[in-house]
Amino acid sequence: MSLDYAKNDWYAVADIFCLKDGPRQTRLLGTDLTVTGPADTATVTDAEGNRYPAQLRFDHVWTTLGDAPRTLFEIPQGDEPGRRRVPCGVVRVRCSPLRAVENFLDIAHFPFVHTDILGSEPQTEVRPYNVEIRDETDEVWATQVKFFQPQAARSAGDGIITEYDYRVPAPTTAVLYKTCPPKPEAQDVIAIFVQPVSETECDVWPWMALYDDESTFSEMVQFQHEIFVQDRSILENQRPVKLPLDPRMEIPMRADLTSVAYRRWLKKHGAFYGALTEDA
Amino acid sequence: MTAFTLYNYVLSGNCYKIRLMASLLGLDYETIAVNFYPGFEHRSDAMLALNPAGTLPVLTAGDTVLTDTQAMLGWLALNHDPSRQWYPAADPLLGPEVLQWLAFSGRLTNSAGLARLHAMLNWPVDGEAARRAAVRDLRELELILTDRVFEGRTWLVGDRPTIADIACFPYVALSPDAGLEHDGYPAIRNWLYAVRSLPGFTTMPGIHELHELREPADG
Numbered sequence: 001m002s003l004d005y006a007k008n009d010w011y012a013v014a015d016i017f018c019l020k021d022g023p024r025q026t027r028l029l030g031t032d033l034t035v036t037g038p039a040d041t042a043t044v045t046d047a048e049g050n051r052y053p054a055q056l057r058f059d060h061v062w063t064t065l066g067d068a069p070r071t072l073f074e075i076p077q078g079d080e081p082g083r084r085r086v087p088c089g090v091v092r093v094r095c096s097p098l099r100a101v102e103n104f105l106d107i108a109h110f111p112f113v114h115t116d117i118l119g120s121e122p123q124t125e126v127r128p129y130n131v132e133i134r135d136e137t138d139e140v141w142a143t144q145v146k147f148f149q150p151q152a153a154r155s156a157g158d159g160i161i162t163e164y165d166y167r168v169p170a171p172t173t174a175v176l177y178k179t180c181p182p183k184p185e186a187q188d189v190i191a192i193f194v195q196p197v198s199e200t201e202c203d204v205w206p207w208m209a210l211y212d213d214e215s216t217f218s219e220m221v222q223f224q225h226e227i228f229v230q231d232r233s234i235l236e237n238q239r240p241v242k243l244p245l246d247p248r249m250e251i252p253m254r255a256d257l258t259s260v261a262y263r264r265w266l267k268k269h270g271a272f273y274g275a276l277t278e279d280a
Numbered sequence: 281m282t283a284f285t286l287y288n289y290v291l292s293g294n295c296y297k298i299r300l301m302a303s304l305l306g307l308d309y310e311t312i313a314v315n316f317y318p319g320f321e322h323r324s325d326a327m328l329a330l331n332p333a334g335t336l337p338v339l340t341a342g343d344t345v346l347t348d349t350q351a352m353l354g355w356l357a358l359n360h361d362p363s364r365q366w367y368p369a370a371d372p373l374l375g376p377e378v379l380q381w382l383a384f385s386g387r388l389t390n391s392a393g394l395a396r397l398h399a400m401l402n403w404p405v406d407g408e409a410a411r412r413a414a415v416r417d418l419r420e421l422e423l424i425l426t427d428r429v430f431e432g433r434t435w436l437v438g439d440r441p442t443i444a445d446i447a448c449f450p451y452v453a454l455s456p457d458a459g460l461e462h463d464g465y466p467a468i469r470n471w472l473y474a475v476r477s478l479p480g481f482t483t484m485p486g487i488h489e490l491h492e493l494r495e496p497a498d499g
Contacts (some may be wrong), residue, residue, distance in 0.1 A: 089401070218315035225290055
């Protein structure tokens with residue numbers, strides 16, 4: 001059953017800010033939870049009083065409902081000195097948690113949804129890029145993704161060709177590494193930690209670790225909010241609501257290679273929570 | 281020299297009213313990003329000193345500090361629209377009608393706007409009550425706009441767009457963010473389309489550009 005695999009992953013259920021005014025009442029995989037701060041020693045309990053493990057990573061409180069949880073992935077760049085780490089709060093979206101991740105991996109929509117920020121017409125071409133499922137870490141990677149962007153980051157002035165690497169370390173987490181405008185030898189890190197509320201609803205926690213000495217914290221958060229909420233209305237209108245894993249149900253194009261690999265990888269693991277499968 | 285400074289949050293429909301009006305008037309302005317969410321910076325001591333009500337947006341220009349969104353629309357029109365099209369304040373018929381719609385836009389903030397905050401940012405309010413109030417307001421607007429169409433008119437007041445349209449536009453246009461789709465409101469859809477077609481129109485997250493109106497690539 002789809003819940004079995006999902007239970008043994010870790011999920012962000014709070015960030016370092018949101019517990020300051022009291023506990024957070026939330027739902028994870030259909031289970032009502034109470035997350036009580038402070039964040040570094042947070043407790044997670046359900047309505048019956050069962051307590052679940054909690055750990056503070058990437059400025060978020062993570063928990064798991066399973067008896068045999070897989071190890072929480074690492075994002076080593078996040079700890080590098082000089083980076084500013086920006087938890088961006090949480091946005092509720094009525095879509096499958098897997099659709100939220102898949103949208104984050106897509107570049108072809110940039111000129112049409114993030115017009116004049118992450119893309120612009122007529123520069124809509126997605127050039128060939130590499131996609132692989134890395135056996136040693138069991139992660140999906142897309143590398144050397146190049147795209148013209150009018151304003152790639154808060155810290156970017158004029159348009160640049162931005163190079164992206166995308167990574168899926170867990171079914172409901174996507175991390176991207178992209179050209180850092182003020183520090184070309186480094187990469188900015190932007191991630192979404194998707195908390196599956198149910199199979200068709202999720203709380204999305206965007207998180208960034210950037211080199212940017214110019215922007216205020218508020219400006220960086222707003223830049224991310226603007227981009228993410230541009231996606232929200234699109235995500236809520238995708239049909240079918242659950243992510244189809246049967247390759248006959250949707251016709252991918254060359255630009256969708258990352259999505260194809262992601263869906264294949266989900267299928268291989270039986271990570272079906274939020275997915276539409278052949279036998280459904 | 282810019283026309284004014286706007287204390288701004290990018291996802292706020294009320295902040296967007298001011299950005300939209302300024303864009304329609306072709307004005308340059310400064311923005312100061314306020315972390316409304318998740319930082320609740322609009323309730324910080326510094327912001328409360330500027331605006332005791334603790335709301336956004338706030339507009340400053342020289343010694344002028346405005347904290348009410350509808351007042352800002354009036355200020356923009358009276359100070360930066362010599363044609364007086366956007367706020368016919370001196371017209372004994374149209375002026376009061378505009379004021380009436382500005383008040384209605386305040387109702388929309390508390391119905392459709394609140395329903396959106398609940399659906400999107402999990403605001404601790406009664407989401408169902410807000411949605412019911414939003415449906416009531418949308419139906420009221422739909423009826424009035426339908427009558428306007430029968431009269432051969434497009435805009436809320438008179439024969440030209442005014443700050444009444446700009447004040448009411450954002451939270452109506454954003455209602456799908458709260459799951460309140462526009463399918464059942466054909467007159468509202470026409471009116472939204474008319475606003476989005478205005479020269480100088482600008483977007484916000486959740487309100488998309490009319491791509492079909494962009495200049496064709498081959499000129």
